[in-house]
Amino acid sequence: MRIAIRELLRRPGRFLPVGRALTPLVVLLIVLGGFLDGLALDSTGGFRAQGERRLWVLADVAELQLARSLVDPDTAAAVSAVEGVVEVGGLGVVTTTASPETTGELIDVAVFGYERAGARLPPPPGAGAAIVDDRLQVRSDVQVGDTIEVGPGRTPVRVTALADDVTQSAPTLWVAPETWREIAADADPGATVPPGAFQSLVVTPSDGADPDVLGGRIDAATTTTQTVDLDGLIAGQPVIAQQTAAFSGIIGVTFVVTLLVVALFFALLTLERLQLYAVLKAVGASSGDLVRGVAVQALGISIGALAAGGLAAAAIVALLPADLPVRLEPRRLAAIAAGTVVTAVIGALLTLRRILAIDPAESIG
Amino acid sequence: MPALEIRDVRKTYGSGDQTVVALDRVDLTVDDGELLMLMGPSGSGKTTLLTVVGALLRPDRGAVRVGGDVVTDLRDRDLARFRRERVGFVFQNVNLVPFLTARENLLAVRELGGGRADAGAKRRADMLLEELGLAERAGNLPAQLSGGQQQRVAIGRALMNEPALVLVDEPTSALDSVLGRQVVELLRTEVKKRGIASVVVTHDERIVDLGDRVVEIVDGSIVPPTPIDQGPRDLRGRLLDRLDSLRGRHIESS
Amino acid sequence: MGTAGAVALTFAEAAVGAEVEQVAVVGIEPGRPGTPRDVEGPLPGPGEAIATGSGFAAGFEVGQRVTLGSTDVTVVARTAGAAFNALPTLYLPMDDYAALLTARTGSAGPVPLSYVAVRADGVSAEELADRLNETVEGVRALDRAAAVDALPRIETISRSFGVLYILLFIVVTVVTGVFFLILTVQKRRALVLLRAVGAERRDLARLGLVQVLAVVGFGVLVGAGMAIGLLAAARDTFGASLDLATTLRSGAAVLLLSLIAAGAALRRVLVIEPVEAVRPGGLA
Numbered sequence: 001m002r003i004a005i006r007e008l009l010r011r012p013g014r015f016l017p018v019g020r021a022l023t024p025l026v027v028l029l030i031v032l033g034g035f036l037d038g039l040a041l042d043s044t045g046g047f048r049a050q051g052e053r054r055l056w057v058l059a060d061v062a063e064l065q066l067a068r069s070l071v072d073p074d075t076a077a078a079v080s081a082v083e084g085v086v087e088v089g090g091l092g093v094v095t096t097t098a099s100p101e102t103t104g105e106l107i108d109v110a111v112f113g114y115e116r117a118g119a120r121l122p123p124p125p126g127a128g129a130a131i132v133d134d135r136l137q138v139r140s141d142v143q144v145g146d147t148i149e150v151g152p153g154r155t156p157v158r159v160t161a162l163a164d165d166v167t168q169s170a171p172t173l174w175v176a177p178e179t180w181r182e183i184a185a186d187a188d189p190g191a192t193v194p195p196g197a198f199q200s201l202v203v204t205p206s207d208g209a210d211p212d213v214l215g216g217r218i219d220a221a222t223t224t225t226q227t228v229d230l231d232g233l234i235a236g237q238p239v240i241a242q243q244t245a246a247f248s249g250i251i252g253v254t255f256v257v258t259l260l261v262v263a264l265f266f267a268l269l270t271l272e273r274l275q276l277y278a279v280l281k282a283v284g285a286s287s288g289d290l291v292r293g294v295a296v297q298a299l300g301i302s303i304g305a306l307a308a309g310g311l312a313a314a315a316i317v318a319l320l321p322a323d324l325p326v327r328l329e330p331r332r333l334a335a336i337a338a339g340t341v342v343t344a345v346i347g348a349l350l351t352l353r354r355i356l357a358i359d360p361a362e363s364i365g
Numbered sequence: 366m367p368a369l370e371i372r373d374v375r376k377t378y379g380s381g382d383q384t385v386v387a388l389d390r391v392d393l394t395v396d397d398g399e400l401l402m403l404m405g406p407s408g409s410g411k412t413t414l415l416t417v418v419g420a421l422l423r424p425d426r427g428a429v430r431v432g433g434d435v436v437t438d439l440r441d442r443d444l445a446r447f448r449r450e451r452v453g454f455v456f457q458n459v460n461l462v463p464f465l466t467a468r469e470n471l472l473a474v475r476e477l478g479g480g481r482a483d484a485g486a487k488r489r490a491d492m493l494l495e496e497l498g499l500a501e502r503a504g505n506l507p508a509q510l511s512g513g514q515q516q517r518v519a520i521g522r523a524l525m526n527e528p529a530l531v532l533v534d535e536p537t538s539a540l541d542s543v544l545g546r547q548v549v550e551l552l553r554t555e556v557k558k559r560g561i562a563s564v565v566v567t568h569d570e571r572i573v574d575l576g577d578r579v580v581e582i583v584d585g586s587i588v589p590p591t592p593i594d595q596g597p598r599d600l601r602g603r604l605l606d607r608l609d610s611l612r613g614r615h616i617e618s619s
Numbered sequence: 620m621g622t623a624g625a626v627a628l629t630f631a632e633a634a635v636g637a638e639v640e641q642v643a644v645v646g647i648e649p650g651r652p653g654t655p656r657d658v659e660g661p662l663p664g665p666g667e668a669i670a671t672g673s674g675f676a677a678g679f680e681v682g683q684r685v686t687l688g689s690t691d692v693t694v695v696a697r698t699a700g701a702a703f704n705a706l707p708t709l710y711l712p713m714d715d716y717a718a719l720l721t722a723r724t725g726s727a728g729p730v731p732l733s734y735v736a737v738r739a740d741g742v743s744a745e746e747l748a749d750r751l752n753e754t755v756e757g758v759r760a761l762d763r764a765a766a767v768d769a770l771p772r773i774e775t776i777s778r779s780f781g782v783l784y785i786l787l788f789i790v791v792t793v794v795t796g797v798f799f800l801i802l803t804v805q806k807r808r809a810l811v812l813l814r815a816v817g818a819e820r821r822d823l824a825r826l827g828l829v830q831v832l833a834v835v836g837f838g839v840l841v842g843a844g845m846a847i848g849l850l851a852a853a854r855d856t857f858g859a860s861l862d863l864a865t866t867l868r869s870g871a872a873v874l875l876l877s878l879i880a881a882g883a884a885l886r887r888v889l890v891i892e893p894v895e896a897v898r899p900g901g902l903a
Contacts, residue, residue, distance in 0.1 A: 002476050003462065010464040017797040024790040031786055035779050061632065063641065068630060106759070152757075169772060188731065238641070239772075242705055249853060250783075261794055268801050279460040282421055283522065284449020285477045286442070316786075324779055360448070361421040363460060364412055364534060 003280070004293030008300045014272075018265035019301050019308070025258045026309025026340055027316065029251060033332040034317055036247040038325035043243070044234050045133075046093065046112055046168035050202050051119040055215055056233045057201040060226040064236030066093050066199045071225065073196040078222050084209040085218070089116030090198030092180055095170065096187035098150045100140045107140065108170040111150060111187075113180020116202060120163050124176045130157040133171040134164050138322060148173070153186040155179070169239075203227070251336075255343050262301075262347030266294060270351045274358060281360035290355050298348035302341045310337075366432070368562030369395040369418065369530055374427030376413055376585075387413040388424065389585040395530070398560040400553055402576035404568060410585040411566045412534060418564065419452050419532050420444045432529035449478055453523025453561075455552075457535040459515045461507040467518045468494060468503040471525045486525075493521040497551060513544040520552055524559070531556055531563040542571055549575050621737045621747055624651030627716055628703060628733040631723075634686040635679065643703035644687060646716025646730065653736035655710060660696025668692040669710040673702035679709070689722045690715060791873055796880030799831060803884040810888060815896035823888045827881065835877040839870040 008015060041048075047056075057079055062069030071090070080088045091114045098109040117123040125131060130150075136142040146159045150173065157175060166172050175183070177198070184193060193199065205214050215227035234240055270277070277290055310333070317326055376388040387410045395401050405411045416422040418429055420436050429436040431451050439447055448454070461470050471490040472482040482490075494503050497517040507515055516536060523531050533552065537545030549565070549572045556563040565576065573579050581588035627646040632639050647653045649662040655669060660681060663669055668685065672678030679685055679694045692711060702708045711719070717730045737760075739747040744762035751760035761769055768774055803810075810823055843866055850860055 002482075003465065003473055006469065007464050017801050021794045021797045024786065024793050028783070028786045028790055032783065035783065039776075039779070063632075065630075065641070068632075068641075238705070246859075253849075257790075264798070265801070268805065272805065275460075276462065279456065279462070280473075280477070281445065282419070282448060282454055282456075282460075283474050283477070284445055284447075284526075286445040289445075289477050289479075320782060321778075323775070324782070325775060326779070359421075361416050363454075363456060364416055364421065 001289075001292050001296050004296045005300070007293075008297050014269065015297065015301055018262060018269075019304050021261050021265065022258065022301060022305035022340075022344065023309045023312065025254065025261065026305050026336075027313045029254055029258075029336045029340065030310065030313035030328065030333065031316060031326065032247060032251050032254065033336050034313070034326040034328050036244065036251070037329045037332050038327040039243050039247070040234070040240055041165070041327055041329075042167045042325040043169045043237070043240055045166040046110060046172050047230060047233055049118045049120045049163065049166045049174075050091070050114075050116075050230075051204075052230050053205065053211075054118075055203040055205060055211055055218070055227050055229055057203060057218060057222075057225045057227045058199070060219075060224055062226075064226065064228065064233055065238075069199045070193065071198055071201050072194065075222050075224060076198075076201055079201055079203060079218050079225070082214070082218050082221050084206050084214045085203055086206050087116060087204035089114060089202045089204075090177060090200075091115070091202050092177075092184065092193060092199040093168070094180070094184040094187050096151045096183065098148050098173065099154070100136060100142045100148045101146055102142055103140045105140065107136075109150065109173055110168045110170045111173045111175060111180060111183050112168075113175055113177040113184075113198075114202070115177060116204070118202075120166060121174055122161060124174070125160045127176055127178055128157055129160045129175070130179070131161045131163050131174040132159045133166050133173070134162040135167055135171040135323075137162055139171070151183045151187045153183075155183050155186065255339055258340065259343045259347040259350075262298060262344045263350040266298065266348040266351045267354065270294075270354050275363070277355060277358045278360050278363040281358060282363040287356050290358075291349065291352055294348050294351065294355070295345050298344045299341060302344035305344075306337050306340055367394040367430075368397045368399070368432060369393070369564070370428075370430040371414075371418065372428045372430075374414075374417060374424045374429060376410075376417060376422065376424045386585050388417065391427070391582075391585070391587055393580065393587060395562045395564060397562055398557060399578065400556060400563045400565065400576050402573050402579045403564055403566045403582060404570075404573065404579060405582040406568065409582045411582050413585075414582065415532050415534055415564065415566050418530070419454055420447050446478060449474060450526055451529050453526065453528040453531040455516070455519045455523045455531065455533040455536060457538050459507075459512075459519050459539070461515055461518055461522075463507050466504050466506055467499055467510065467514075467521075470507070470518055471521050474522055474525050490521070490525065493524055494518075496555065497521050512540050513548055516540065516548045517551060520548070520555065524555060524561075527559075528561065531561055533563065533565040535567055535569075536565065537567065537569045537572060545569065546572055546575075621739045621742075622652055623738075624648045624653035624736045625713060625730075625732050626653035626734050626736050627713070627730050629716075629720065630704075630706070631687050631719065633679075633707075633709065635683055640676070641706055642687075643706045643708040644716065644719065645703065645708060645710045646713045647710050649712055651736075652738040655698040655701040658696045658698045663692075663695055663710065663712055665712060665715060666692055667695045667712070668715075669696045669698055670694045671698045671701040671708050671710075673705045673707055676707050678702075678707035685709065687719055690719050788872060788876055792876040792880045795831075795835065795877040796883055799827075799877075799881045799884040800887070803827070803887050807887075807891070810891050811893065811895045814891050815893040820889050820891075823891070824885055827885055827888055828878065831877055831881045832874065835874055839873055843870065 057071060058064055058066065058069040059071060076088055076090065079085060091112060093110055093112050095108065095110050097106050099106050114121070114124055121131060130148065132142060132148070142148065142159060144159050144161060147156050148159065149156055157173065157179065163174065166174070181193065203218070205211060211229045215229070218227045219225050228236065280290065314328065317328060320326060371391055371393040374388055374391045375386070378385045378387055391414060403411050403414065413422065417424050418431070418436070420439065424437060427437065434447060434451060436447060462473060465473055468490050471493060472486055475482045475486040491500070491503070494500050497520060499514060499517055499521070502510060502514060507518070510518065536548055536552065540548060552563070552565070553575050567573070625646070625648055629644050631642060631644050633642040654662065655671065658669055660669070670679040678697070681694050681697055683694045685692050685694060687709070692709065692715060713730065720730060721727045737747065737751070748760040748762050748765070751758065768777070813823060843861070847861055
């Protein structure tokens with residue numbers, strides 16, 4: 001192994017080609033992961049704004065689609081009575097358009113009516129007021145105190161606060177339930193929500209309550225609902241699932257490409273080093289020594305490519321337009337780093353057969 | 366027990382009409398501390414014999430014993446350990462690892478097979494380099510060493526793991542006559558000091574007198590040995606005549 | 620100047636036997652703009668529907684009876700590439716659509732339209748869109764291409780994939796270039812010998828370029844074949860298929876970039892001197 005490390009450090013030129021090839025692949029993987037997370041996070045800001053511990057109660061026939069769900073006040077009362085439930089708040093959403101007074105342009109928005117404060121949301125504002133996604137500040141220079149006209153009926157709402165990371169595919173506005181009902185009836189008369197009803201209930205569980213157990217109790221008490229935690233709700237959104245599947249598929253294919261690229265490079269490197277390997281075997285190196293050396297070199301190269309690729313990816317992401325949904329999340333980065341290292345080592349070890357076949361007798365000139 | 370014992374070893378290449386007999390029923394022994402010169406023309410089988418003894422090739426038949434190990438009985442996975450611990454090789458092409466310094470080339474054989482170049486190994490490497498006159502060159506890469514210096518590093522590498530047997534393949538082929546003789550003299554000093562048996566394959570008649578015994582191999586068979594303790598002049602003349610007859614031309618002995 | 624057709628869109632659960640799935644439901648005026656093109660079968664009458672699949676699901680077959688809430692429709696025709704929101708989609712006559720809404724909301728009323736499709740007659744679609752924007756209050760008229768581009772997620776995703784495409788082509792260029800550089804270094808002795816026995820620089824250059832074209836061309840063909848297989852086998856993952864024009868453009872781009880990338884290798888080939896044939900080599 002020391003021999004392999006010394007070769008890596010003293011003959012960097014031999015390994016630069018594979019490092020050069022691996023680095024843009026790392027950049028691609030990181031940016032792909034950034035888009036995967038960005039698209040997912042941008043599509044779920046509204047859900048996540050309610051907090052990670054909370055449970056979501058929807059009509060079971062809705063299959064976790066807010067737009068197709070309806071939960072009436074009787075169901076809400078039944079949920080409130082379930083042991084382990086501390087607090088219940090209604091929540092509904094309608095997608096429509098809005099026009100900030102700052103620009104007058106028509107933009108797509110999602111308007112949430114809600115009853116309880118959330119992780120990134122203060123309590124609901126009064127009638128005719130809205131807490132607004134700070135994306136609108138970036139995009140249209142919307143500030144606290146500005147007015148936005150919402151929906152076909154141009155319902156005016158006054159901005160009372162800005163909230164961060166609450167985008168739900170479109171910038172969001174957070175209003176009191178009455179304001180939401182007014183906008184929803186105007187924007188989508190075919191899907192009118194009866195008074196007192198919401199599309200979903202957001203439940204605050206008691207400390208220490210098991211979410212699965214509590215969810216089961218709620219559904220048993222109502223018999224018409226499906227209760228999930230935040231992860232379950234997000235996973236149940238077809239758009240998220242399809243995006244995640246498609247991007248994960250692309251990332252998977254990119255890892256396969258990475259493996260093949262490293263495998264081919266190490267195959268070429270092994271060919272170049274046949275005589276060296278024969279000599280090492282002749283003086284007593286086992287095949288295991290050589291294979292471990294190759295693995296260590298692959299590890300070293302992948303770490304180098306991750307460092308260079310990581311910096312390059314960060315620079316590229318910083319230069320992208322702010323409205324492109326790309327986010328570099330630590331967990332994703334760690335997974336990509338681990339995947340790259342594992343893939344590179346496996347790719348390098350595909351030369352195993354060739355190394356095992358090296359005849360030490362070939363060291364004799 | 367002899368350091369090296371070869372019994373009835375046969376090695377062929379190819380099959381049917383294309384069969385080439387590289388070694389034909391070879392018997393040979395080498396004692397501890399003995400330096401054997403193995404001579405023969407190209408294609409005589411001397412290098413094949415070296416590779417069989419060094420466990421780089423398996424013979425078709427026969428037995429090779431080095432110290433206590435019956436090499437021909439070892440399983441494939443034990444051969445690397447054998448080559449590492451029991452045999453030292455000095456190659457015709459030197460074959461130093463080009464990106465390791467002289468010292469690291471010696472330490473490398475101690476690091477193989479899961480080993481470690483501990484303080485004892487480093488002291489041994491430094492001692493060998495000192496004895497080989499390379500103490501000042503310990504930190505140089507092979508490309509920074511002359512041909513003779515590289516050959517001396519190779520000798521150090523062969524001695525690093527205290528082998529029972531040192532095998533040397535054409536040590537003077539890439540060196541001029543003065544340098545070549547110096548290297549073999551140095552080898553002789555080192556193996557004699559340590560009581561290590563050594564087999565030197567060569568067709569260079571200028572160094573045969575440095576051996577304790579000369580064995581000729583022709584067409585894969587050992588020719589009965591000629592003792593060296595007859596007068597050097599007679600020996601040299603007879604050897605020249607013998608080589609001359611093998612090469613098919615006359616050389617005047619001086 | 621044109622013909623108009625009303626279109627309304629909603630989402631519903633569709634049941635065929637015990638199987639239930641989410642679908643998009645589109646109310647149309649059959650035969651008027653808004654009706655899908657290239658329909659295999661008759662236009663739908665009362666109680667009938669045109670079905671289309673999405674990238675992820677095949678959709679309903681002709682003859683299947685589909686329950687939408689309290690309404691049943693029979694699929695009488697199919698079309699392709701007319702799905703909404705990546706869901707299997709059913710196109711119903713507007714009256715059936717209205718009945719579906721009424722059953723859902725519990726009250727009859729005017730059907731809220733999603734958009735009005737207009738076929739331009741005697742003017743271009745862009746011109747008609749401009750005139751509509753100037754003359755009709757409270758609407759935004761777009762030709763088809765602009766409408767697709769204006770969908771917020773489409774635009775975002777298209778731009779995102781644009782960035783990824785650029786990175787992908789950089790990867791292709793770098794990897795191909797580095798590979799051919801290594802191969803050139805490995806073939807050096809053979810190339811030196813060829814120069815020594817009389818080959819000219821342009822002979823070696825031509826040899827190299829032909830090899831790049833052959834190897835990369837073969838790779839493009841094999842890669843396209845594998846992509847077709849992969850997309851077909853993993854339809855529920857990718858929900859896509861290969862478009863011939865895009866595939867040809869991508870293949871041509873890969874070939875061109877590979878030729879450019881092989882320039883570094885080519886430079887090495889061009890500086891080879893025949894005298895190098897008499898210089899020795901070794902382990903180093």
